[in-house]
Amino acid sequence: MAAARLKVASSRDTILRNAQARVAHLRGQASPSQEERRAVLSALTSGLPSDRTAHFVERARASDAAVSRLSSVSEVPAALADLISGAAEPTVCVPDAGALRDLPWAEAGVRTARAPSSRHDDASAIEAAAGVAESGSLVISAASHDTPQAMLLSGQTVVVLFESAIATTFEDALRAVRSRGLRSRVVFLTGPSRTGDIASRLVIPAQGPRRIHILVVEEDGS
Amino acid sequence: MKSTTESFGKNARDALADRRLQRSLPVIHEFRRDHERATGALPGYAELKRIGRQIREHSLANVATLLTEFEQTAEAAGARVHWAADAEEARRHVLDICAARDARRVVKAKSMVTEEVGLRAALQEAGYRVWETDIGEYVLQLADEPPGHVVAPALHKGLDEIDELFATAHGTASEGGRSAEQLVEEGSGVLREQHAAADVGITGANFLVAETGSVVLLTNEGNADLATSLPRCHIVVATLEKVVRGLEDASLLWRLLSRAAGQEVTTFTSVLTGPGERGESGGPEAMHIVLVDNGRSDLLGGEFHDALRCVRCGACMDHCPIYESIGGQAYGWVYPGPIGAVVTPGLTNLEESADLPQASTLCGVCEEVCPVDIPLPSMLQKWRRRAVEELPQPARSTWALALWRYFASRPKLYRLATSVVARLLYLLSFGRGTLRRLPLLSGWTASRDLPAPEGQTFQRAWRRRG
Numbered sequence: 001m002a003a004a005r006l007k008v009a010s011s012r013d014t015i016l017r018n019a020q021a022r023v024a025h026l027r028g029q030a031s032p033s034q035e036e037r038r039a040v041l042s043a044l045t046s047g048l049p050s051d052r053t054a055h056f057v058e059r060a061r062a063s064d065a066a067v068s069r070l071s072s073v074s075e076v077p078a079a080l081a082d083l084i085s086g087a088a089e090p091t092v093c094v095p096d097a098g099a100l101r102d103l104p105w106a107e108a109g110v111r112t113a114r115a116p117s118s119r120h121d122d123a124s125a126i127e128a129a130a131g132v133a134e135s136g137s138l139v140i141s142a143a144s145h146d147t148p149q150a151m152l153l154s155g156q157t158v159v160v161l162f163e164s165a166i167a168t169t170f171e172d173a174l175r176a177v178r179s180r181g182l183r184s185r186v187v188f189l190t191g192p193s194r195t196g197d198i199a200s201r202l203v204i205p206a207q208g209p210r211r212i213h214i215l216v217v218e219e220d221g222s
Numbered sequence: 223m224k225s226t227t228e229s230f231g232k233n234a235r236d237a238l239a240d241r242r243l244q245r246s247l248p249v250i251h252e253f254r255r256d257h258e259r260a261t262g263a264l265p266g267y268a269e270l271k272r273i274g275r276q277i278r279e280h281s282l283a284n285v286a287t288l289l290t291e292f293e294q295t296a297e298a299a300g301a302r303v304h305w306a307a308d309a310e311e312a313r314r315h316v317l318d319i320c321a322a323r324d325a326r327r328v329v330k331a332k333s334m335v336t337e338e339v340g341l342r343a344a345l346q347e348a349g350y351r352v353w354e355t356d357i358g359e360y361v362l363q364l365a366d367e368p369p370g371h372v373v374a375p376a377l378h379k380g381l382d383e384i385d386e387l388f389a390t391a392h393g394t395a396s397e398g399g400r401s402a403e404q405l406v407e408e409g410s411g412v413l414r415e416q417h418a419a420a421d422v423g424i425t426g427a428n429f430l431v432a433e434t435g436s437v438v439l440l441t442n443e444g445n446a447d448l449a450t451s452l453p454r455c456h457i458v459v460a461t462l463e464k465v466v467r468g469l470e471d472a473s474l475l476w477r478l479l480s481r482a483a484g485q486e487v488t489t490f491t492s493v494l495t496g497p498g499e500r501g502e503s504g505g506p507e508a509m510h511i512v513l514v515d516n517g518r519s520d521l522l523g524g525e526f527h528d529a530l531r532c533v534r535c536g537a538c539m540d541h542c543p544i545y546e547s548i549g550g551q552a553y554g555w556v557y558p559g560p561i562g563a564v565v566t567p568g569l570t571n572l573e574e575s576a577d578l579p580q581a582s583t584l585c586g587v588c589e590e591v592c593p594v595d596i597p598l599p600s601m602l603q604k605w606r607r608r609a610v611e612e613l614p615q616p617a618r619s620t621w622a623l624a625l626w627r628y629f630a631s632r633p634k635l636y637r638l639a640t641s642v643v644a645r646l647l648y649l650l651s652f653g654r655g656t657l658r659r660l661p662l663l664s665g666w667t668a669s670r671d672l673p674a675p676e677g678q679t680f681q682r683a684w685r686r687r688g
Binding site: 011012014015016017018019020022023024025026027028029030031032036037039040042043044046047063095114115116118135137142143144145146147148149152153170171174178182183184185186187188189190191192193194195196197198199200201203205206207208209 | 246249252264265266269270273276277279280282283284285286287289290299300305306307311355356357358361374375376377379380381384402403405406409410413414434436442443444445447448450451452462467469470471473474476477486487488489490491492493494495496497498499500501502503504505506513515519520522523524527
C-alpha cells in the first residue's frame with residue numbers, strides 16, 4: 001500500500017514536472033481580457049430581441065420543450081393538474097424543500113411524492129434557478145441528487161421558472177447561480193433528451209427527461 | 223485499446239468493400255449541413271473561435287498550474303483526484319476504486335479516453351458487469367466493435383443491424399423493420415434498469431474547471447446525468463489537457479464545441495462540483511477524478527502541441543473526404559479522421575501508425591472547420607516528414623526518389639527526359655487525355671485514370687509562348 005501511494009505521488013509529480021518544463025517557453029500566453037470577452041458576448045447576442053422572456057420562450061419551444069405562462073406561482077398546482085389530467089392515478093414528485101413543496105397541491109387534487117417514479121403517467125415539479133434566453137435553457141441547481149433524479153426519471157418534467165430569473169447569456173445565468181453559492185449540480189437543460197445514435201435519426205426522447213413543460217411565472221420569485 | 227493502425231491499408235480496402243458501411247457513410251453530409259447551420263446562424267462565431275483558441279492556448283501554456291489548482295479545488299469540494307501516467311495506471315486506479323467500494327455493476331457513459339485506456343475490457347476481465355450507456359456505445363458493445371466517430375460512435379450501423387443486435391441481446395421477438403424510436407425506447411428501458419442497479423457510474427469530462435474544481439459534461443441522451451445521479455460512486459476519467467481556468471472559459475468553449483458539432487446547444491451541459499448529497503433514490507456519496515496523461519505531456523510545447531487544443535467536436539472528420547470514404551474504424555485506433563491521424567502517432571508510435579498521416583488529400587477543410595484553428599494539414603505534413611527521416615522507407619520509393627534526384631540535379635538531362643516521357647505518355651493515351659493503365663503505377667490506375675500530358679513539357683510550352 002505504501003509502495004502504491006509512492007507510485008501515485010510520483011506519477012503526479014512526474015506529469016506536472018514534465019508539463020511545466022515543456023510549456024515553460026509559452027508562459028507569457030495571455031488569457032482573453034474582460035473587454036475581449038464582453039465584446040464576444042455582445043457580438044453573440046447582437047441579434048437577440050429586447051424582450052428576453054419572449055426570446056426564451058421561443059428558443060425553449062424550438063428545443064421541443066412545451067411552455068405555458070402563469071401570472072403567479074399559486075397557479076402552479078392547478079396548471080400541473082391540467083397537464084396530468086388525462087393520466088391514470090398520476091403522482092407528482094416534488095423534491096424541493098423550498099417554495100414548490102409548500103404549494104397547496106392537495107387543494108388542486110394533485111397527489112405528491114418525494115421520490116420520482118418513471119411511470120409515463122407520473123410527473124415531477126422542480127424549480128429552475130435561472131433561464132437562459134440565448135438558448136432557451138433551464139438552469140437546474142441543486143446540492144442533493146433529489147432534483148436531478150426527479151428531472152431525469154419522471155414521465156413528464158415540469159419546471160417552474162420565474163420570469164425575473166431569465167438571464168440573457170450562459171455567463172449571466174452562471175453569475176446569478178454562483179451568487180447564491182455554487183451547488184454541486186448545476187445543469188443547463190435544453191429541451192427533452194435526444195439521440196441520433198440509431199441510424200443517425202433524431203429521436204426524442206432518449207433516456208430522460210422524456211417530456212419537458214416549462215411554467216414561466218410572471219410574479220417575482222425572489 | 224488494441225491498435226490496428228499498422229494494417230491501415232488493409233483496413234481501408236476492407237472499408238471500401240463493406241457495403242453496409244458504404245450505405246451509412248453519406249450521413250456525414252447531413253453532419254456538414256448541421257455544422258454550417260449551427261455555426262453560420264451565430265453572429266460573432268468568428269470572434270468566438272478566435273477567443274476560444276486563445277482560451278485553449280492559455281490553458282495549455284499553464285496546464286501544470288491549472289491542474290494543481292484543479293486538484294485543490296476538486297478535493298475541497300469533496301472529490302478525490304488520482305493521477306495516471308499511462309493507460310495501465312488509469313485502469314488500476316479505477317479497478318482499485320471499484321474494489322474498495324465492493325462494487326459489482328458499473329455503468330459507463332461515452333468517453334474516448336476510457337476507450338483509449340481499454341477500461342471496459344479491464345473491468346470485465348476483473349469480473350465486473352459493465353454496461354455502456356450511451357445508446358450508440360451500447361450498440362457497439364453488443365456488436366463488440368470500437369467506436370467509429372468521436373461524437374456519433376455507431377454512425378456506421380444501419381437500422382436493420384441494430385434491430386438484430388437488440389433482438390438477440392434483449393430476447394425481443396423482432397421480425398425486423400422496427401423504427402429508430404422503437405429501438406431507442408427499448409434500449410433506454412434496458413439501460414434505465416442498469417443505471418438503477420449500478421454501484422459505480424463512470425463518465426469522461428469535456429472540461430475541468432480549475433477555479434471551482436468542477437467537471438463539465440456536454441451530452442444529449444441523459445445517460446451521463448443518470449450515471450452521475452443514481453450509482454453510489456461517480457468516477458470521472460479525464461485527460462489532463464481538458465483543464466481550463468474558470469467557468470467563464472468553459473461556457474465560451476461549450477458554445478463552440480456544440481456549434482462545431484452541429485448543434486446550437488447540447489441538451490445537457492452539466493457542471494458537477496463534488497459528489498453532492500444523496501437523494502431519495504440514491505446517488506453518489508463519492509466522486510473520484512482520474513487525470514490521465516498517457517503521452518500528452520510529451521506532446522506539450524512541441525511540434526504537435528496545437529493538437530491538444532482539440533475539443534472533440536468531430537467537425538474535422540465530418541468534413542474529411544478520406545473519412546467519408548472509409549469511416550472511422552479503419553483508422554485502427556481510438557481517434558479517427560484528421561485529428562486522429564495527428565494524435566495517434568504522437569500518443570502511440572509513428573512506426574505503427576505512419577500510414578495515417580498519409581491518409582489525407584491535404585485539402586485544408588479540416589483546418590477551416592476546426593473551432594479552435596488546429597493547423598491539421600501542416601501537422602500531417604510534419605508527421606510525413608518525420609516518417610521519411612526516422613523510418614526505413616520501402617525500396618521502391620527510395621529507388622524512385624534516388625532516380626528523380628539524379629535527373630533533377632542535371633537540368634539538361636531532366637529537360638530531355640521529361641520531354642521524352644511527356645511525349646510518350648501523350649502517345650500512349652491515344653488522344654483521350656487520360657491513361658487507364660501504366661506499368662509501375664497500377665496502385666494509381668487500378669482505381670482511377672491518370673491524366674496524360676499534352677505532348678510537351680510546361681517549360682517548352684512557356685518558351686514557345688514567348
